[in-house]
Amino acid sequence: QVQLVESGGGLVQAGGSLRLSCAASGRTFNALGWFRQAPGKEREFVAAINWSGSTYYGASVKGRFTISRDNAKNTVFLQMNSLQPEDTAVYYCAGSPVFPQTHQTGYGAWGQGTQVTVSS
Numbered sequence: 001q002v003q004l005v006e007s008g009g010g011l012v013q014a015g016g017s018l019r020l021s022c023a024a025s026g027r028t029f030n031a032l033g034w035f036r037q038a039p040g041k042e043r044e045f046v047a048a049i050n051w052s053g054s055t056y057y058g059a060s061v062k063g064r065f066t067i068s069r070d071n072a073k074n075t076v077f078l079q080m081n082s083l084q085p086e087d088t089a090v091y092y093c094a095g096s097p098v099f100p101q102t103h104q105t106g107y108g109a110w111g112q113g114t115q116v117t118v119s120s
Contacts, residue, residue: 002026002109004093009114012083016118020078022093022111029095032069032076035104036089036116045102046091049076056100061087083118091116 008020024032033048047057047067055067066079076093091114094107101107 002095004095004109004111006091006093006111006114009091009116011117011119014084014118014120016083017079017081018083018116020080020091020093020114020116022076022078024074024076024093024095024109027095027109028071028074029097029109031096031099031101033094033096033101033107034067034076034078034091035094035107036087036091037113038086038089041089043092043104044089045104047078048096048100048102050099054099056102058102080116083116085118085120087116088118089116090114 006022034046037043045058049067064082069076093111095109096107
């Protein structure tokens with residue numbers, strides 16, 4: 001059974017940092033990605049990383065967020081710095097055989113999401 005479990009969300013003040021983790025089990029994905037969805041908005045691509053460590057970022061987070069992975073632990077991380085209120089959303093990790101993949105339809109497995117709230 002394929003499972004993705006996110007952790008690390010929470011409440012942080014503007015300008016602060018958070019680190020999200022996502023542990024995958026049941027299979028190994030070539031690409032692991034992060035998406036986010038704010039209330040009333042569509043799910044937005046955040047970042048993706050492939051098995052060899054190549055990365056790809058959405059325009060709104062480039063330069064502030066860093067994605068990384070530990071292949072031995074089948075885990076992906078998202079280091080989020082300089083957080084702003086507009087970063088408030090539920091963050092989801094997902095697995096795909098394709099990299100880079102920025103469309104959610106290209107991801108076949110999803111975690112349950114973790115809430116990130118940035119106060120002003």
